Amino acid sequence: MKTAARQDLSSPQNPLLRALRRALREGEPGADGTFGVEGPRLVEEALRSPVEVAALVAARSAEARLAALEARANGRVRSYLVPDRVFRALAQTETPQGIAALVRLPKRRLEQCLEQPNALVAVLVGLQDPGNLGTILRSLEAFGGSACLLAENTVSPFNPKAARASAGSLFRVPMFRRLKLAESLRLCNQLGFRTVALAPRGGSELRRVDLRGPVALFIGQEGSGLPDAALKQVDTIAEIPLAAPVDSLNAAMAATLALYEAARQRASAK
Amino acid sequence: MKTAARQDLSSPQNPLLRALRRALREGEPGADGTFGVEGPRLVEEALRSPVEVAALVAARSAEARLAALEARANGRVRSYLVPDRVFRALAQTETPQGIAALVRLPKRRLEQCLEQPNALVAVLVGLQDPGNLGTILRSLEAFGGSACLLAENTVSPFNPKAARASAGSLFRVPMFRRLKLAESLRLCNQLGFRTVALAPRGGSELRRVDLRGPVALFIGQEGSGLPDAALKQVDTIAEIPLAAPVDSLNAAMAATLALYEAARQRASAK
Numbered sequence: 001m002k003t004a005a006r007q008d009l010s011s012p013q014n015p016l017l018r019a020l021r022r023a024l025r026e027g028e029p030g031a032d033g034t035f036g037v038e039g040p041r042l043v044e045e046a047l048r049s050p051v052e053v054a055a056l057v058a059a060r061s062a063e064a065r066l067a068a069l070e071a072r073a074n075g076r077v078r079s080y081l082v083p084d085r086v087f088r089a090l091a092q093t094e095t096p097q098g099i100a101a102l103v104r105l106p107k108r109r110l111e112q113c114l115e116q117p118n119a120l121v122a123v124l125v126g127l128q129d130p131g132n133l134g135t136i137l138r139s140l141e142a143f144g145g146s147a148c149l150l151a152e153n154t155v156s157p158f159n160p161k162a163a164r165a166s167a168g169s170l171f172r173v174p175m176f177r178r179l180k181l182a183e184s185l186r187l188c189n190q191l192g193f194r195t196v197a198l199a200p201r202g203g204s205e206l207r208r209v210d211l212r213g214p215v216a217l218f219i220g221q222e223g224s225g226l227p228d229a230a231l232k233q234v235d236t237i238a239e240i241p242l243a244a245p246v247d248s249l250n251a252a253m254a255a256t257l258a259l260y261e262a263a264r265q266r267a268s269a270k
Numbered sequence: 271m272k273t274a275a276r277q278d279l280s281s282p283q284n285p286l287l288r289a290l291r292r293a294l295r296e297g298e299p300g301a302d303g304t305f306g307v308e309g310p311r312l313v314e315e316a317l318r319s320p321v322e323v324a325a326l327v328a329a330r331s332a333e334a335r336l337a338a339l340e341a342r343a344n345g346r347v348r349s350y351l352v353p354d355r356v357f358r359a360l361a362q363t364e365t366p367q368g369i370a371a372l373v374r375l376p377k378r379r380l381e382q383c384l385e386q387p388n389a390l391v392a393v394l395v396g397l398q399d400p401g402n403l404g405t406i407l408r409s410l411e412a413f414g415g416s417a418c419l420l421a422e423n424t425v426s427p428f429n430p431k432a433a434r435a436s437a438g439s440l441f442r443v444p445m446f447r448r449l450k451l452a453e454s455l456r457l458c459n460q461l462g463f464r465t466v467a468l469a470p471r472g473g474s475e476l477r478r479v480d481l482r483g484p485v486a487l488f489i490g491q492e493g494s495g496l497p498d499a500a501l502k503q504v505d506t507i508a509e510i511p512l513a514a515p516v517d518s519l520n521a522a523m524a525a526t527l528a529l530y531e532a533a534r535q536r537a538s539a540k
Contacts, residue, residue: 257530260510
């Protein structure tokens, strides 16, 4: 095992610490593409994912945890130890666990991700709740999804709540942001995807919709659902039959069910 | 439409307001069985559910919302208007919407709920996250569940976060609290349920587990899962196949998938 390059920092004005604080607070990557993640579990997920961990930062009281993470990184990461009060000032969680990191995702080409055989893609259209987004990323990875398209001002996947709910999947599921709905539909059609909109009613039962082959699942906003333009232009609308008086499911649950159903059909087809 | 019995209250020391504040803060029913719910949507759900709305309380600035709820209640509810600052002091949400209520669930007999034909029951064993609990109640109702058993210090369903995530299902799904795991298993066996534990691995694929007929789904704690005693004593362990490196799903997602799969199998069997 290599010895990790570890350094002590004490000034909150240190450029690295300022960058980390900004990244955690804004939940958006900075100009250099790095974003902040907090908590030992997420940082461990980053270390076992194909992402660049640009810096590992720990509070002095979390030195044992830092050492364990350095060992896992096998010398591949620069780490920094800071006083507890400095860490608390940069952390965004209420009870910080003393571990954070600056992480950079690899660049990915959209077409390359979509051109996989039998690609299963989620297209999020204006999703607002970061917990829902994170949950969908986790389900997407769990059920063999190829990519996640984030259209129409969907919340940032780099929001700390989204990162936590993703349980690390945000480090691995290729994501493409700032797309327009029309653009996403055109692209999916060009590449021969079956486009399927999830809606609370007015569609075919989910289990009767063919979800094998290249499929793009369109998922709308929590309150208002998908815009009419999406419902009109997709190949199929799928609904999940619900017992009255329940009239809808949470967006993350509905998406998870559709992804599970796709995986189930694909496994049955083998 | 009858005129609602509406009263103005201004003292935070009023016994009703004190009861509501305590109920919202503690997330537990008081000695008289009433518990607090907050927000116009949840209160509206309460009004359309078979529960007793003992009191409707609104901030003065939410008077129009109150009037709409009173109209819906058709004179069946006592309502109270309070100054905004008094409402803010009793509300637990960060941005209170000016509407709250004291609600009482009907008493239900456990055996009666379980003895329905083809009963589908969730048994939660030590679940800790109120959002997960609320989500499971919502899914349980959506997929035709008969009851929810809360064993081994599962979090309170009257926690405001659980109530919100349930989207009103907590008013309608019969719940039985403070059970022991052993007691729940014995009861399910006595009543002829197939007992199925959800686990991340070591079981049969969910889609291959027969979920028709009377079924009790056992769902464990978020971090540690089900205790060995549960895994050893159930009839079947079911796992949801996941693509590596995902090694588990969020407890609410796993439960939702199992409930969906049960509903799917039951619909296919017809």
